[in-house]
Every structure is written in C-alpha cells, then in structure tokens.
Amino acid sequence: MTIDSTIEKDKLAIVGGGKIGEALLSGLLRTPAGGQPRYRPEDVVVVEHYPDRRSYLSERYGVEIGDVARAAGAGTIVIAVKPQDIDTVLAELAPLATADHLVVSVAAGITTNQLERGLPGGPAVVRCMPNTPALVDQAMTAISAGAHADESHLQRAQELLEAVGRVVRVPESQLDAVTALSGSGPAYFFFLVEAMIDAGILLGLPRTLAAELIVQTAVGAAVMLRDTGEHPVQLREAVTSPGGTTISAIRELEIHGVRAALIAAIEAARDRSVELGRASNPSG
Numbered sequence: 574m575t576i577d578s579t580i581e582k583d584k585l586a587i588v589g590g591g592k593i594g595e596a597l598l599s600g601l602l603r604t605p606a607g608g609q610p611r612y613r614p615e616d617v618v619v620v621e622h623y624p625d626r627r628s629y630l631s632e633r634y635g636v637e638i639g640d641v642a643r644a645a646g647a648g649t650i651v652i653a654v655k656p657q658d659i660d661t662v663l664a665e666l667a668p669l670a671t672a673d674h675l676v677v678s679v680a681a682g683i684t685t686n687q688l689e690r691g692l693p694g695g696p697a698v699v700r701c702m703p704n705t706p707a708l709v710d711q712a713m714t715a716i717s718a719g720a721h722a723d724e725s726h727l728q729r730a731q732e733l734l735e736a737v738g739r740v741v742r743v744p745e746s747q748l749d750a751v752t753a754l755s756g757s758g759p760a761y762f763f764f765l766v767e768a769m770i771d772a773g774i775l776l777g778l779p780r781t782l783a784a785e786l787i788v789q790t791a792v793g794a795a796v797m798l799r800d801t802g803e804h805p806v807q808l809r810e811a812v813t814s815p816g817g818t819t820i821s822a823i824r825e826l827e828i829h830g831v832r833a834a835l836i837a838a839i840e841a842a843r844d845r846s847v848e849l850g851r852a853s854n855p856s857g
C-alpha cells in the first residue's frame with residue numbers, strides 16, 4: 574500500500590474547537606510533570622466555524638486555524654462537532670479522507686458505521702467518548718474501533734486520549750451507555766455540588782465557605798473512591814453513625830427518590846445518545 578505523501582502522520586487536526594475540542598487541545602499541548610507535551614502547537618490545525626472562537630484558540634494556544642482541506646493534511650483528524658453538525662463535516666471530509674487517515678470522533682451517538690458510510694475513502698475510524706475533566710488531565714474516555722481500524726489505530730487513539738486522562742476499550746454497543754454515565758457524568762456531580770452549596774446557604778453559611786466545604790468534600794470523596802478500592806456502600810456506611818446526622822439526610826434522599834431519579838436520568842441520557850445517532854444520515 575502506498576502512503577499518501579501529502580499526509581503528515583504525526584500532525585493532528587481538530588474539527589470543532591468548542592468545549593470538548595478545546596479541552597482535548599489544551600491537554601494535548603500541555604507539558605506533563607517530567608514529560609513532553611503530546612503535540613507542539615505547530616503540529617496542530619483546528620477547524621472552527623465561529624470567528625471569535627478561531628481568534629481565541631489561535632491566540633491562546635498558538636495553533637493554526639485552517640479549513641477541512643488543511644485538516645486532511647494531518648494523519649489524525651479528531652471530529653468534535655455536535656452530532657447535529659456531523660453530516661456537514663463528513664460531506665466536506667469525504668473527498669479528502671483516505672485509508673491513510675485515522676479519524677477519531679467524539680460525537681455522542683454517531684456510530685463508526687455512520688462515519689465510515691460518510692467517508693468512503695476508507696479511513697480508520699475510532700469512536701471515543703471523553704469528558705471535560707480532560708481540561709485537568711482527569712478525563713475518562715472509552716474507545717471503540719470501526720471496521721477499518723486495527724490494533725495500531727486503536728493504540729494511536731488510546732495514546733492520544735491518555736494524554737488527558739484514563740482510557741478504556743469497550744464494545745461499541747456500550748458507547749451510548751458510556752456517554753450517559755461518564756460523558757455526561759461530570760454535569761451530574763456539578764449539579765449535586767451546586768445543590769449542596771444551596772443547602773449551605775439555606776443553613777445560613779456564607780456562599781464562599783459553603784463552596785469551599787463542598788468542593789473539598791467532593792475531592793476527598795472522589796480520591797477515596799478511586800484509591801481505597803472500597804465499595805461506595807462501605808464508604809457511605811463509615812460516615813453513617815447510628816442515630817446520627819447522616820442517616821437523617823439519607824432517609825430524606827430516599828424519600829425524595831434521588832436514587833431512582835439518577836437511574837432514570839442516566840437512562841434518558843442513553844436514549845438521547847441513541848436518538849442523536851439516528852438523526853444523522855451521512856450517506857444523504
């Protein structure tokens with residue numbers, strides 16, 4: 574097989590410089606403690622619709638802002654537009670994407686099969702679901718290979734996403750559920766923290782104090798969950814003294830159906846991910 578010499582394998586293009594595109598960009602350019610950044614700004618081109626975003630990304634990160642034709646000069650192309658915009662991007666990329674490209678999509682609900690149908694040149698496709706903690710190198714990303722992606726492509730996608738956090742490989746059939754759990758997951762924790770800070774205000778605490786108490790409590794709880802290896806039930810029981818304060822609160826959470834609400838919410842997010850995929854029709 575001949576390699577297209579116009580493609581620079583070590584270069585990266587990001588199509589869609591919005592929230593997740595920027596989170597990935599910033600992580601990939603950041604120098605980790607004692608290490609090397611995954612990419613240098615001169616090796617990255619960003620394709621972005623909005624002029625204000627283009628200026629911001631170029632000034633803040635020193636990357637080239639280009640069009641889809643420039644993006645096709647990079648060996649790895651990350652698609653980070655909304656699922657509703659995916660068909661437009663695929664139509665622009667279709668004449669340019671070849672078997673020498675790796676296309677990494679983070680779009681919720683859009684399957685590797687849809688991406689492959691939209692890109693008949695046969696690039697390797699890896700579908701990913703990262704999350705915004707990529708901004709602080711704490712992303713959780715799940716990845717799945719498309720039909721033309723082999724182990725080397727999966728490895729490249731994995732290394733890309735490992736620059737901003739942890740990566741797991743999953744069967745693509747699980748990616749809508751992953752999207753609902755970890756893709757959207759940070760929002761659920763932020764929502765909870767917001768509500769707990771409001772509770773502090775109700776109890777008469779200053780907002781800054783309530784925020785400090787809750788944010789550090791969230792960090793402490795998260796590190797315990799990650800580092801102790803104990804089940805969340807065990808950790809919760811250790812806080813819940815007989816006849817004490819915590820059980821009074823837990824009873825209210827159960828009366829108000831918070832557990833069932835979370836399960837229903839995450840199921841709704843999974844259903845929406847499936848629906849977003851159905852709405853896209855890359856083959857026209």
Ligand SMILES: NC(=O)C1=CN([C@@H]2O[C@H](COP(=O)(O)OP(=O)(O)OC[C@H]3O[C@@H](n4cnc5c(N)ncnc54)[C@H](O)[C@@H]3O)[C@@H](O)[C@H]2O)C=CC1
Pocket residue numbers: 588589590591592593594620621622623626653654655656658661662679680681702703704705756757
């Ligand atoms: N925000 C999040 O936490 C996560 C988002 N995702 C996925 O990432 C994708 C982007 O989401 P966000 O960053 O939240 O959205 P966003 O709206 O912040 O960013 C999308 C960007 O794409 C640009 N864009 C749209 N059409 C374009 C085109 N044809 N060419 C170039 N740029 C174009 C928009 O101007 C915008 O800046 C979605 O598919 C979403 O499902 C995945 C994981 C987490």
Ligand SMILES: O=C(O)[C@@H]1CCC=N1
Pocket residue numbers: 681752756757
């Ligand atoms: O809300 C969304 O659709 C995207 C996908 C996962 C997180 N944000």
